[in-house]
Amino acid sequence: MPQIPNDHPTLWIKSTKSESLKGKTIVLAVTGSIAAVRTVELARDFIRRGADVYAVISEAAGWIINPMAMHYATGNEVITGITGKVEHVEFFGNLGRADLLLVAPATANTIGKIAAGIDDTPVTTFATTAIGAGKPVMIVPAMHEDMYNHPAVMENIEKMKDWGISFIGPRIEEGIAKIAGNDEIVLDVERAIGKRTLCGKKILITSGSTAEPIDPIRILTNRASGKTGNELALEAYRRGAEVTIVHRNRLGVSGVNEIYAETADQMTDAVLDELAKGYDILISSAAIADYTIDASEQKIKSGEEGLELSFRNTRKLIKEAKQAFPLVKIVGFKAEAGIGADELIRRARQTLLDSELDMIVANEVSKGGIGTENNNVTILYSAIKENRNIKGSKSLIATALMDEITELLTSKGEI
Template structure:
């Protein structure tokens, strides 16, 4: 390909959403499923997260979409057969340049061949090479449900999982084992290629607003969208943690456990009960309602001239947690409105001291943050204040990066005290 005029126009979107895959080279293999029409969207989304994507196609895939389509989507010429450059070795050999081999969609035919080390197409030959080089492999199955339920195919799926292959999806709808959501595939790719800074950690996250019933129809709540909590759950998962989120929303992301609650009391009860199962970290990002009331069992008439509601304070979740789990690492949040940066930091540090928590994230919601897509925060840990601004995905990345740094520092101090890897 002639590069004298610079990079392909497609590559102008590179890193426009995130830099989480920056510097990563992904080989995207496409096989003969109708879901192959979605690979344009998938390739471009991976590029938006910073990846370089190179496509390889099976003959059956080329009967559904033209190689030119994926050339446009990736910005690179498409591999349809192996030539003198021995592309499978160039990308996926022992010194190959690729970081990941992604087969999306993966048909029953290709899945079975990969499991049995049959290399009769460019795609399956690439797969054999990736196995031999220990390069991570992700498969995204797509076929009719009856095919996916074939007992031998199920054995192949389990065999591949046992060999370390990540299987993303499928979604079972309309009698089909459908292609996974693009967001789930991208998240799985990020998870596979991340630093795994939270590997082995169990993280519980509270997120979003709670709601207190006034009557069967009306509630008291706040403007929290839960977007930060969701992005924190995703980022902790990316970094290798076992993640559970407690909230009043539906996340529905493969690999993240969810507990749905509505009221402050339900959130506190669910949190305490879940922590009994053993967690390393609590990230208390929920905007829990500060007051509740005794709800009416019937709808309050709409045309009352005046209505009085007696409010009583709800329990403080962090205080309840800390009284029962003395050694749990807790990340708290502190929201203020229209204060100076100095006041914001001082109040956050005071809350850290009062609640005996290790980290706190402070922001002025009078300016930005509550219900918005972007935020501006101060991340405060012992002796350090880190500033972060941007989309809530970027904010979550900054919080988890600081969390990982603090945990690593604590672990090093613990090792030094014990004489493991340091001096006492």
């Protein structure tokens, strides 16, 4: 007979998304903002990434979201008051078992009380204890914009930032300082208490396709979506790195530096400019155009006689980067179509050697991979190390590749 789980059904989703927060305990402190309704899904997002989540709610929060909902969301009993168990000490005393206190949403009232050391609700009591013990605290404000702009609220926020407390958001929309999106909250929590294996490292990533203009309207491009590059940037950020991504898309993560580059020339120039500032590694995942043309300044008229274009080679980004910065580590990507696995590996290995790369990621895209959610790639190394095949979502591939990059950047020798 199949084994029947004895834990709460909510916990059956644990680590189904990733294990970025595996082994971590998060206390989600909920206050009396209407944004409290968002915390059910937020708690489950943390659980999907491996965390254990406990909820503590104020009386005002209970007017908006029933404690039963948070019990369902976390799979654990909800703390609505401090009892003989001294819950605030259990989780955030010097020997407390929690890794993070996340106050989300945080009202202006709660922010003021935490800043003043007032602990007259379960949430503020938890905050006082966590801050006093030097435990990580993150606050996600949510209130009307006029309240957020009050000088005292601004002073309280700056005061707590000076204490080392992190703030996430808010988003100013429709006259409201809205709670940050769940994706943003989760990402910043992952960075704060996750693996942290790339702290102090600077990582430069190129991503997506370039676009070579034919005239003011038409362009030459390819099917690359930039999903892999985006996932690599997010994973590097999660692990504590300083991340810059050069592309013609929009990632929209406040902690990741984005540089817009449309053409192959612009991307190459941007990368060389950035590398001059000092980076540990360049991850060249962009599908950069091999050919370009001298664009017409006027729209080329359409007609029945067809059109002939004269192409010329674009600059080779990796070659120029290697010449200008010979010590920087470089990871390249090799996409081929219509060839077998052995030939793919042979060509990738040749590119690895010719370009003096530290690592190369090869994939055959005729049956998928380019512009899709999933991929099947093989990692080859400059050192004597067995090739590694990874198949699955681009998020999974980015995680595995960043494991290899972490080893490359933190090991004393080559991998």
